[in-house]
Amino acid sequence: MLNVFLDDRRPNPPGYKLARTAEEAIRYLRARQVNTLSLDYDLSTHPVTGLDVVRFMVDRSIYPKRIIIHSANPFGRRRMLRMLLPSKPESVAVTVQPLPWI
Template sequence: MIHVFLDDYRPCPPGFVAAKSAEECILLLEAEEVDILSLDYDLGWGNPTGLDVVRYIADNGRYPRRIYMHSSSPSGRERMYQVLRSALPPGVHLSHCPMPDSVAAEAAGKRV
């Protein structure tokens, strides 16, 4: 099981696999079981966004166990949240906010 950090600009935190594009993130979701997914919305001018990833997740049922949104775009974050929330299966944690430090430490293999 892996942790995925979708962002084209910010550095990937320890313990996460970096996805620099929506396409990379979708490939990881198809190939791996994902525990934590941290989403950015804007992924570069003219490129697919985090919303495209979210639509893939909802359409294909490839939900990670925990989903956080670290995007600095309030409207993008809200749109992603609403799509995920509308079809959220039981047992999946969805947060409108970035992951807490304790979750990041856990993913990095550090004691909390």
């Protein structure tokens, strides 16, 4: 099982595999290899954002055990939380841990 850090600019923390695009993160989710997923909202692939990864999880009911929203964008954090919280299984932990802008 992998820990995946979705971010287009920040380096991955130790113990995390880096996904620079939403598509990369979704590939890991499709393979059901993700234990923890840490999400940024704003990506250089705009208009594709971290919300697209959340939408993928919700639409297909594919969730890692833990989701961290690390985006510094307060609007993006709220959008991802509003979509995740009502649909995720109770066993999935969701936390918000914003990281500073780079």
